Amino acid sequence: MKRFIKRLILFFAFPLVILLLGYVIALKKVNSYQPQKNIIICYIGDSHIQKAIDDKLIPNSKNFGKSAEQYLHSYYKIKLLLKDNPQIKKIYLGFSYHNLSAYSDEFTDGEKTAFVGTKYFFLLPAEEQFKMLKSAKENRNILLKNLVKELVNSNIKKTKDLEFIGFYQNKFNNSKADVKSINKRVRQHFYKDNKIIPFSQKNIYYLKKIIDLCKEKNVELTIINSPLHPIYKSKIPAKYTNFYMDFCKKNQLNVLDLSEMKLAEDCYIFDGDHVSAKGSEIVTKHFQKLISSQN
Amino acid sequence: MLFNSLGFAIFLPIVFFLYWFVVSKNLKAQNTLLLLSSYYFYSCWDWRFLFLLIFSTLLDYYTGLKMSNSNSQKSRRFWFWTSICINLGFLGVFKYYNFFASSFAEALSGLGFNVHPSLINVILPVGISFYTFHGLSYVVDIYKNRIEPEKNYITYAVFVSYFPLLVAGPIERATHLLPQIKRKRSFDYYQATDGLRQILWGLFKKIVIADNCAQYANMMFENPDHFSGSGLLLGAIFFAFQIYGDFSGYSDIALGTSKLFGIELLQNFSFPYFSRDIAEFWRRWHISLSSWFKDYLYIPLGGSKGNTWMKVRNTFIIFIVSGFWHGANWTFIIWGLLNAIYFLPLLFSNKNRHHIEIVAKGHFFPSTKETFSILITFGLTVFAWIFFRAESVSDALNYISKIFSSSLFEIPRFPKMGRAKTTILLTVFMLIIEWLGRENNYALEKIVPKWKAPIRYAFYYAIIFCIFWYGQKEQQFIYFQF
Numbered sequence: 001m002k003r004f005i006k007r008l009i010l011f012f013a014f015p016l017v018i019l020l021l022g023y024v025i026a027l028k029k030v031n032s033y034q035p036q037k038n039i040i041i042c043y044i045g046d047s048h049i050q051k052a053i054d055d056k057l058i059p060n061s062k063n064f065g066k067s068a069e070q071y072l073h074s075y076y077k078i079k080l081l082l083k084d085n086p087q088i089k090k091i092y093l094g095f096s097y098h099n100l101s102a103y104s105d106e107f108t109d110g111e112k113t114a115f116v117g118t119k120y121f122f123l124l125p126a127e128e129q130f131k132m133l134k135s136a137k138e139n140r141n142i143l144l145k146n147l148v149k150e151l152v153n154s155n156i157k158k159t160k161d162l163e164f165i166g167f168y169q170n171k172f173n174n175s176k177a178d179v180k181s182i183n184k185r186v187r188q189h190f191y192k193d194n195k196i197i198p199f200s201q202k203n204i205y206y207l208k209k210i211i212d213l214c215k216e217k218n219v220e221l222t223i224i225n226s227p228l229h230p231i232y233k234s235k236i237p238a239k240y241t242n243f244y245m246d247f248c249k250k251n252q253l254n255v256l257d258l259s260e261m262k263l264a265e266d267c268y269i270f271d272g273d274h275v276s277a278k279g280s281e282i283v284t285k286h287f288q289k290l291i292s293s294q295n
Numbered sequence: 296m297l298f299n300s301l302g303f304a305i306f307l308p309i310v311f312f313l314y315w316f317v318v319s320k321n322l323k324a325q326n327t328l329l330l331l332s333s334y335y336f337y338s339c340w341d342w343r344f345l346f347l348l349i350f351s352t353l354l355d356y357y358t359g360l361k362m363s364n365s366n367s368q369k370s371r372r373f374w375f376w377t378s379i380c381i382n383l384g385f386l387g388v389f390k391y392y393n394f395f396a397s398s399f400a401e402a403l404s405g406l407g408f409n410v411h412p413s414l415i416n417v418i419l420p421v422g423i424s425f426y427t428f429h430g431l432s433y434v435v436d437i438y439k440n441r442i443e444p445e446k447n448y449i450t451y452a453v454f455v456s457y458f459p460l461l462v463a464g465p466i467e468r469a470t471h472l473l474p475q476i477k478r479k480r481s482f483d484y485y486q487a488t489d490g491l492r493q494i495l496w497g498l499f500k501k502i503v504i505a506d507n508c509a510q511y512a513n514m515m516f517e518n519p520d521h522f523s524g525s526g527l528l529l530g531a532i533f534f535a536f537q538i539y540g541d542f543s544g545y546s547d548i549a550l551g552t553s554k555l556f557g558i559e560l561l562q563n564f565s566f567p568y569f570s571r572d573i574a575e576f577w578r579r580w581h582i583s584l585s586s587w588f589k590d591y592l593y594i595p596l597g598g599s600k601g602n603t604w605m606k607v608r609n610t611f612i613i614f615i616v617s618g619f620w621h622g623a624n625w626t627f628i629i630w631g632l633l634n635a636i637y638f639l640p641l642l643f644s645n646k647n648r649h650h651i652e653i654v655a656k657g658h659f660f661p662s663t664k665e666t667f668s669i670l671i672t673f674g675l676t677v678f679a680w681i682f683f684r685a686e687s688v689s690d691a692l693n694y695i696s697k698i699f700s701s702s703l704f705e706i707p708r709f710p711k712m713g714r715a716k717t718t719i720l721l722t723v724f725m726l727i728i729e730w731l732g733r734e735n736n737y738a739l740e741k742i743v744p745k746w747k748a749p750i751r752y753a754f755y756y757a758i759i760f761c762i763f764w765y766g767q768k769e770q771q772f773i774y775f776q777f
Contacts, residue, residue, distance in 0.1 A: 001315060001482045008491075015756065140301055141502075141766040148763070 019151070023122075026154035030122040033080060033159050035062060040087055043224075044074050045094020051170045051274045052226040052258075053092070054284045058291075065094060066166030068116040070108050071206035076123045077164065078210060082217045091214060092224045092256070096273065097240045098189035099207075102200045109135050109202070114143035118150050119163040172276040176265040177229045182272035186235040189273075196237050204247075211251055223248065225259040227283060229272025233259060256290065258283060296339040298548045299501055306336065311555055315482055322479050326449050329556065333458035337421070340462075344420040347385065352455045354381055355430035359437045359444035359451075375438045382427050382434075389419055394623030422462035424620060428587055429455050433469045435591055442469050450476050457558070459549040463542070465563040465583035472560070480557035489740065490554030496739045497547025499758050504725050505540030506767045507718040508533040514709060516684055519694045524703030527694060534684045535677045536722050539568060542581065547737055566733045568676075568726075569654050571668035573637040574647040576676060584620070588613050599642070606642055611635045621683070626691060630682040637675050653733050721765065 035042075041061035043053050050065025064077060074093065082088060098104065106112040114136040121129055136143040153163060190197055214221035248255050267279030275283055296302045310332045318324035338345045358378035365371045387395075396412035403410045433454070436442045445451040453476050460467060515522055515530025522530065546563035553560045567579035577585050589598075596609045611632070618631020641647040654669065655661040661669065678695075685691035709715070732738035743751055 001484075004482070004484050004487055007488075011752070011755070015759075141763075145763060145766065 019148075022151045022155050026122045026151050029154055029159055030162060030164070031080065033162060033165065035081060035085060035088075037085075037087060039085075041090045041092070042078075042081060042088055043092045043094065044078060045069060045224075046096070046099070048096045048226040048274060049092070049094030049224060050166060050168060051172075051269075052094075052280055052283045053168065053224075053287060054170075054280055055168050057284045058288055063168040064166040065168070066119070066164065068107050068112070069120075069166065070104055071099065071203045071210060072108050072128070073117075073120040073123070073164070075206045075210050075213065076120065076125075076128075077166075078213060080123065082213070082219060088219060090220045090222065092222050093210060095223045095225050095244075096228075097236045097244060098273075099203055100199050100240055100243060101189055101197045103189055103192075103197050104200045104203050108132075111136050111139050114139035114146060118143060118146040121147055121150055122154055123164050170275070170277040170280045172269045172274075173278075174266075175269045175276045177231070177268040177272040178270045179231060181270040182229055182232050183235070185271040185273050186232060190235075190237050190240065196239060199243065207247075208251070211253070220254070222254040222256050224256045224287075227261040227263055227267070227275055227279065228259045229268050232272040256287075258286070261286065296336055298545065298552075299498060302339065306332075307552065307555075314556060319482070322477075323449070325480065326453050326476060329453050329457060330449055333453070333456040333461055336458040337456065337461055340421045341418070347420055347423075348426060348456060349452075351382065351385065351426060351430055352452050353448075354378060355434055355455070356445070356448055356451045358434060360446070362434075362437050363444045371438065375434060378434045379431065382431055386423060386427050388415070389417065389423055391619075391623045425464045425466055426455050426461065428466045428584075432466070432587060432591060436469055442473075445469070445473060447477075457553070459552040459556075460560055463545055463549070464581075465546060465549065465561045466587050467561060467583070472558070475558050483557060486554050486557065490551040492739050492743065493547045493551030493554065493737050495551075495755065495758055495762075496737060497544045497549075497551060498762050500540040500544030500547065500725065502544075502762050502767070503540075503721055503765045504718075505537045505544055507714075507765055508537035508540065508722065510711070510767070511709065511715055511718070512537050512684065516686075516690075516694065519690075519697050522697075522709060523705045523707060524698045524700045525705050526702075526707035526709050527698045528703065529707050531677050531681050531684075531694075531698070533718075535568075535673070535680050538680065538683070539564075540725070543567075550737070562736050565736075566653065566729055566738075568673055569669055569730065569733055570672050571650045571654055571665060572641055572646070572672055573634060573675060574641050575650040576672055577634070577638075578651075584617065588617055592616060599647075603643070607639065610638055610642060614638065625688050626682045626685050629688060629691070630679050633679040633682065637679070656734060717765070721761065 038060050039062045041058070043049050043055065043061065043063040043065055045065050046069045047065065047067040050063060050067060053063050053065075055061045055063040064081070066073075069077075078091060107116045109131070113132055117132050117135070121132060124132070132143075150163060157163075211221060247253075261283065263275070263279055263282065267276055267282060268274065269276050296306060310328070313328055314325060318328050334345055334348075337348060355378055358374045361374040362371045365374065393414045396414055400410045400412050433442075433451075437444050445454070450473065454467070454469060454473050457467075457472070457476075512530055512534035515527050516534070519527055519530075543564040550560045550562070561583045563581060563583050565579040565582065567576050570576035570579055593609055593613045596612060597605050598609065599606050614631040614635035615628055616631070618627040618629070618634075621627045621630075638647065641649070654665050681694055682688070682691045685694060728742075729738045732740060732742045735741045743754060746754065
């Protein structure tokens with residue numbers, strides 16, 4: 001029996017030691033990330049801001065947006081960016097009403113964590129890492145697999161190419177809004193079993209933490225609402241729009257609301273919730289004018 | 296709790312530790328631990344059905360004792376039929392009632408009578424077909440004076456509920472398993488490492504082969520109108536490997552797990568896709584069920600004795616009952632019927648026991664004739680699997696008609712082609728390993744231990760990596776539904 005146990009332990013110890021080593025290296029690498037020193041404006045958030053603002057058109061700025069990013073992830077990303085970079089003066093944080101919906105919790109505590117959350121694993125503190133390991137019960141295999149993928153990537157990729165960083169990307173060159181898809185997306189974001197989905201306490205909590213962090217670091221934070229198709233916007237439950245207005249007022253937030261920008265149908269992608277490549281060009285130019293007029 | 300779940304990965308080492316470190320010196324305690332672990336394992340699905348399992352165990356235990364203590368044949372017969380009727384009654388109610396009621400109503404509506412039978416809305420208790428068959432064989436064996444009844448309830452309950460075999464077999468025999476449960480067991484290093492190796496190979500077949508093949512098989516069977524004939528043919532082949540990887544993988548994990556506790560279970564698969572005819576296929580596929588039907592149905596019916604008509608009748612009965620055992624659906628009955636039809640030429644030509652040994656024994660490659668026979672048998676099996684997989688007979692016929700269309704000769708196209716190619720490569724890898732190890736009880740049994748340690752360990756790590764890398768969402772084993 002002793003021989004059996006000894007061999008079994010040795011057999012599993014070998015890959016475990018390698019994993020542990022990889023984990024330490026990945027942690028170190030992620031925490032050593034530094035943006036270029038000329039970056040003073042950062043765009044942070046999910047696919048809405050990622051697809052809307054083309055940072056190449058705005059000097060000294062970088063779009064760190066990443067599809068399905070939640071405020072939990074954004075908070076730790078901002079924390080990392082502000083750690084040794086006092087030159088960063090402004091942060092534009094993407095907002096869309098569904099960020100307030102508990103639908104988003106699927107990406108931090110639910111099944112979709114397996115596909116999204118893993119990219120941020122090494123950015124998170126141990127407590128959140130542990131929570132992630134306990135999430136995605138049905139997709140546990142995929143979660144573990146993606147974590148190992150992330151571990152390998154974090155070890156072999158250059159620091160500037162790490163997955164969690166994010167960048168401007170919009171591949172929707174020939175698209176337009178489609179009413180059926182818009183309705184589907186609205187249902188997905190705000191309704192479950194014909195009832196309005198409650199708010200995501202986690203996203204609201206981390207949104208507040210981002211506000212506090214920016215105050216603490218003396219960084220100007222602006223919430224930016226990317227354009228929404230009029231049909232999508234008209235279907236957002238009042239509960240959400242009212243909460244958002246109250247929240248911004250209460251926290252005295254700077255808000256740049258582009259959600260009612262008049263855009264042609266082909267400036268949206270099928271879901272009416274994101275802009276297309278053409279829409280992105282118009283939005284970025286408009287945004288550029290707005291910030292230069294502010295300056 | 297699935298064998299391929301994290302829960303089982305925690306459960307198994309705990310039971311193993313308690314079994315060999317805490318209660319190793321006391322056989323009674325070891326058996327009690329196995330029984331409690333088995334009940335816990337079963338209750339992870341639905342604790343309410345645990346009562347059904349315990350009732351079924353108590354029934355057969357009690358009737359076994361009663362039959363043995365009876366002085367008259369009349370009394371023995373009474374207890375025997377009580378057990379048979381109640382066991383089959385449970386199976387009938389849970390598994391077949393809705394099928395018979397709705398089929399009867401459909402038949403009557405064909406005659407112009409409209410009947411609306413009340414159907415029962417209850418899920419099928421996991422493993423009911425398996426533990427009922429355990430109990431039935433035990434009762435029949437006592438009735439036929441083949442064995443003495445077990446007097447210790449714990450021992451008998453472990454025989455029925457032993458967790459490695461509880462939910463999907465192998466269907467054990469009292470003569471094989473009970474003596475092992477009653478005997479003092481000591482830890483055997485080689486048996487335990489062999490068990491781990493078999494578990495590893497079982498997990499590979501289930502997670503890497505079956506679960507990946509399932510994606511494509513499901514895609515084709517659920518939307519046959521979207522694919523070409525060649526795509527659908529490939530879908531049917533994917534299903535053939537899905538069901539093989541799934542069930543033989545499950546059996547390997549069950550047998551390997553049991554070896555960790557010093558108990559050897561009956562071999563359930565013996566490389567069936569290398570069979571040269573359908574009779575050989577059935578000696579190698581789900582062996583414990585085939586032999587159960589042979590011993591408790593085919594032989595009592597007369598077996599291959601008697602005139603040709605009797606032989607044909609018995610063949611049809613055993614295959615149709617075997618199909619029906621899999622589920623209450625006409626698709627399973629037709630699947631059984633097709634296998635009976637495949638079997639008939641062998642029966643008539645008296646060649647049904649022609650291929651007893653494994654193909655190309657002692658040789659590396661099969662002969663041309665053997666290769667041809669293997670391919671024909673595999674083709675026939677794949678064709679029958681279409682009925683097994685389809686939701687209904689009309690779906691199966693639709694699927695077949697779409698295979699045999701002009702698009703049969705097109706290059707198959709479907710989503711995730713790249714991943715499908717990887718799945719095909721992994722399946723070929725599995726077949727190569729199985730071919731190399733075909734003369735053993737399972738593929739890795741003797742070939743891997745012969746390799747030098749670095750190669751052996753590299754192989755194990757590669758298999759673990761594949762399980763990890765190509766693993767999908769945890770998926771139920773197909774045979775759990777039976």
